[in-house]
Amino acid sequence: MSAREDGQARRDARNTWLLSAPALFILTFAAAGPLLIMLVYSFLTPGDYGNVVWKFSTDAWVGTVLSKDIFDGTYSLADAHLTIFWRSVKLSLITTFFTFIVGFPTAWIIATRSPRMRTALLFLITIPFWTNLLIRTFAINQIIRNEGLLNTFLLYLGVIDEPLLIIYSDFAVFLGMTYVYLPLMVLPLFAAIDRFDMRLIEAAYDLYASRWQVLRRVILPIVRPGIVAGSILVFIPALGAYVTPRILGGGRNMMIGNFIELQFGQGRNWPLGAALSVLLLVIVAVALVFYVRITSRESSNG
Amino acid sequence: MAQDDAIEARSSRKVYGTGPEAVVALDDVSIAIRKGEFFTLLGPSGCGKTTLLRMIAGFETPTAGQILLNGRDITDAPPNLRPVNTVFQSYALFPHLSVRRNVGFGLQMLGRPASEIDQKVERALAMVRLGEMADRKPTQLSGGQQQRVALARALAPSPEVLLLDEPLSALDLKLRKEMQSELKRLQHELGITFIFVTHDQEEALTMSDRIGVMSAGRLLQVGSPREIYNHPVNRFVADFIGETNFLPAEVSGGVATIAGGIAIPVDAGSPEGAHTIAIRPEHVRILPQDAGAAMRGTIAETTYFGTDSHVRLRLDGGADLVARYQSDTAGGEAPPTGAEVGVSFTPGAVQVLED
Numbered sequence: 001m002s003a004r005e006d007g008q009a010r011r012d013a014r015n016t017w018l019l020s021a022p023a024l025f026i027l028t029f030a031a032a033g034p035l036l037i038m039l040v041y042s043f044l045t046p047g048d049y050g051n052v053v054w055k056f057s058t059d060a061w062v063g064t065v066l067s068k069d070i071f072d073g074t075y076s077l078a079d080a081h082l083t084i085f086w087r088s089v090k091l092s093l094i095t096t097f098f099t100f101i102v103g104f105p106t107a108w109i110i111a112t113r114s115p116r117m118r119t120a121l122l123f124l125i126t127i128p129f130w131t132n133l134l135i136r137t138f139a140i141n142q143i144i145r146n147e148g149l150l151n152t153f154l155l156y157l158g159v160i161d162e163p164l165l166i167i168y169s170d171f172a173v174f175l176g177m178t179y180v181y182l183p184l185m186v187l188p189l190f191a192a193i194d195r196f197d198m199r200l201i202e203a204a205y206d207l208y209a210s211r212w213q214v215l216r217r218v219i220l221p222i223v224r225p226g227i228v229a230g231s232i233l234v235f236i237p238a239l240g241a242y243v244t245p246r247i248l249g250g251g252r253n254m255m256i257g258n259f260i261e262l263q264f265g266q267g268r269n270w271p272l273g274a275a276l277s278v279l280l281l282v283i284v285a286v287a288l289v290f291y292v293r294i295t296s297r298e299s300s301n302g
Numbered sequence: 303m304a305q306d307d308a309i310e311a312r313s314s315r316k317v318y319g320t321g322p323e324a325v326v327a328l329d330d331v332s333i334a335i336r337k338g339e340f341f342t343l344l345g346p347s348g349c350g351k352t353t354l355l356r357m358i359a360g361f362e363t364p365t366a367g368q369i370l371l372n373g374r375d376i377t378d379a380p381p382n383l384r385p386v387n388t389v390f391q392s393y394a395l396f397p398h399l400s401v402r403r404n405v406g407f408g409l410q411m412l413g414r415p416a417s418e419i420d421q422k423v424e425r426a427l428a429m430v431r432l433g434e435m436a437d438r439k440p441t442q443l444s445g446g447q448q449q450r451v452a453l454a455r456a457l458a459p460s461p462e463v464l465l466l467d468e469p470l471s472a473l474d475l476k477l478r479k480e481m482q483s484e485l486k487r488l489q490h491e492l493g494i495t496f497i498f499v500t501h502d503q504e505e506a507l508t509m510s511d512r513i514g515v516m517s518a519g520r521l522l523q524v525g526s527p528r529e530i531y532n533h534p535v536n537r538f539v540a541d542f543i544g545e546t547n548f549l550p551a552e553v554s555g556g557v558a559t560i561a562g563g564i565a566i567p568v569d570a571g572s573p574e575g576a577h578t579i580a581i582r583p584e585h586v587r588i589l590p591q592d593a594g595a596a597m598r599g600t601i602a603e604t605t606y607f608g609t610d611s612h613v614r615l616r617l618d619g620g621a622d623l624v625a626r627y628q629s630d631t632a633g634g635e636a637p638p639t640g641a642e643v644g645v646s647f648t649p650g651a652v653q654v655l656e657d
Contacts, residue, residue, distance in 0.1 A: 071430045203394035205381045206407035208459065217407075276394055 035281075042274035046154040050268045060271035064279055081259070089283075091170060091245075092238035095177040099185035099234050100227065102178070107189035107226075112198070122190070125183050133180065137247045140176050141167065144248075170251030176244040181237065185230040192226020228295050234273055256280050307373070308463050308495040309335040309358055314367035316353050316519075323527040327353040329519035330367070335463075335497060337510075342498045345516035346542070349443050351499045354516075355465050359388050359498065382411070387456035388465040391472070393448045395440035401451050402428070402436040408459035426454040429488065446477045457488070463495045470505065482509055503543045507531065509523065515539050527596070537655050540580045547586065547623045551579045553654050562619015565595055566647060572654035585651035588613060588627035588636075588643050595644030604636045611636040617645060 042060050044052040062068075067078040110121045128136060143149045144166040151163035166172050196219065204218045205211075220227070242257035249255070254262070256276065263273030316328035330351045335341045343351040356362045357369055368377045376384055387408065396404050403410075406423040414422075430450035440448055451467060456464055466485070470478045486509055489496045500506055506513050507527040514524045515538075523535045526594045534540035537548060542568035553557040556570040558579050568579065589595045599617040604627075611627045613636050623645070627636040637643055 197392075197394070197397075199390060199392055200393045200396060202381070203388075203390060203396070204357060204407070204411075205361075206386075206388045207455070208382045208411040209407075210382060210411075213411055217411075218396060222396075 036228040038274045038280045046269045060275040084259045095238045096235045098178050099182050103185035108188050111193040176248040181234040184233040188229035189226045192223040306337045307334045308337040310370040312368040314364045317365045331521045338493045339511040340496045342506040342510040342513045349516040350519040351516050360384050383463045387461040389456045389469045391468045391556050393452040405455045405458050422570050426458040430454045466498045546580045561621045578655045580653045583624045583626040585648040587646045591642050595642045595646045597645040601641045601647050
C-alpha cells in the first residue's frame, strides 16, 4: 500500500468516527445513562416521600417476586406482581399473534397491488401515526365504552338488550393494543412480501403443493425475516405498554408499565420501580434471544 | 384423438380483458403432441406460445376449448393435480431450501416415503451431474448450475410431460449449446414428452422432433424442422425460420416470372397467379459472368461472417437478393462490390408462398 493510500484510509477512518460521533454521544448519554441510573437505584432504599436514600439494599429485587408479611416478616410469592407480569406477557403474546393474523393478509394485499394503489394503501397505513397515541386510545374508549358507539348501535339494532361490558377488561386492552400496534406488524411484513418472488408460488403449485402447502412450505419460510421483525416491533412495546392499559384497562387490569409507574408515583418506592424496569428489560432481552435463535434454526435446517 | 398423443389442445382460446380492450392471446389453437416427442413451440414474443404452455401446466384456464392429457380432459384441473412439471424461465428455485430439498420438493408434496425421495433425488441430481452440489443453496450456484437444478427438480417426480419455458435464454452462448445437447440426451434417455418454448429458431431446428410455429395467437405450421425450413407455409414462417429472399412473381404453369421477365421453374402444383416466391440465401449460387447462368446481376455489398460471406446483389431485372457464399469453395474470396456475376438457383429450392 502506498503512503498516499495509507493516508487516505486513515482519513476515511477518522471521518467515519467523526460522522458517527453525534449518534454515539446520544446513545451513550440518553440510552445507556438512564439504564445505569435505573440499575443503581434498584439497589438503594426508598425514601419516605419518593426518591431514594443512598443506602445499599436488595429489598427492591426481592420485592419484585416475593412479598414480606408486615406482621411476621415471612416471605411469600407476590401474587399481585406475578399476576401483572403474567397478564402483560399473555396480552402481548396474544396481541402479537393477532396483529400477525390480521396484518399478514393486509400486507399481502398491499404488496400485490399495482404500484400506484400500493403507495396509496401504504399511505393509509401510516395515517394513524399522525394522531397522538393518547387521543387514538381515547377514541377506542369512546367506541367500546358502555354508552359508546358500538353499544348504542347494537342496542339500536336490537342485537343486544344490555350493553356489552368490553371497556376496562383484558379484552379491551388487547383490542386497543392490536389496533395501535397493527401498522408496526404490517410494514415489515409488507417489506418482506414485496421482495418475495411470486413466481415461486407457481413453481410450488406446479410441483404438487396444495394452497396450504404453498403458504406453509414456501411463502412463510421466505418472508420469515419480516415476521420476526414485525413480531419484535409489536411484542416489545406491547409488553411495556402504559397508555393503552391505563385508558382501556382501568385501574384493575394493570400491565407492567402501569405497575412501574405506580411505584414512582403513589407507591413511593423508586427502587422497586427501578428493579421492575430492569427486570422487564431482561425479560425482553431473553425473549428476543430465544425467539431469534428458534427462528434462525428453523430456517437453516430447511 | 390418436392413442399416442400425450397432450392435445382442442380449439383453445385465451382472451385477456373484456370489451374493446380485450386481447386475444390464443386464437383457436388445436394441436396434438405425441408421446415421447421433443416438441417445440416457436414464435416471437407475444405470439401466445407461453400462454399455451401455461395452459398445459394449469396456470391459465382457457376462455374456450379443452386441454387433454393422455386423452383425459384436464382443462379445469389445478396445476398440483396434473402430472406435468415445468422448467421456468426464471428457474424459480426455492431460495430457502438446499438443492436436495428443491429437487425433492415435488415428491415430498406427493407424500412419497423418505427413502424413495432420497433415491429419486440422488438419481435426478446424478442425471444433471450435480451430485456434489446437493447441500448448497441455489444462490451459491452459477446460472448454468441453477438451470440444471430446475431441470432435476422438474424431472424428479417423473412427470408425463415436461414443459420448458425458454429455459436457456438466460445462459451465454456456449452454455446454451451445452444445455441443448444435454436436454436432447435426457429426453432420449427418459422418453418423456418435452414441450419446449423458444423464440430462437436455431434452437428449435437443432433440438426438436417437431416444431409448431406460432404468431399473433395462431398456430401457423406444425412439422419436422426439415419440413418447416424447406416448405414454409407462408411468408411469416419463411421469414422467421432462417433467412429468406422474397420476390414478387407471377406464377403460371410451373413457371414463376419475376421482375425483368426472368422465368424461374417452380413446383408444378404451385398455386397460380400473383404470389411471393421464397428462396433461401444458400440456394442462390454466384457464378462467373461467363458461366452461362440464366440470370445476371451486380454485387452490391459483401459481408464477411467467417465460414461464409453474405452477398447482397441486384439482378439485372431489378430484384434484390441475398446469397450465401461459402468461404472455402473453389472460388475462394467472394467477388468484390460492383462485380458483374451470373446467378442461378438450386433446382427445387424456390417456394411459391400462399400469402
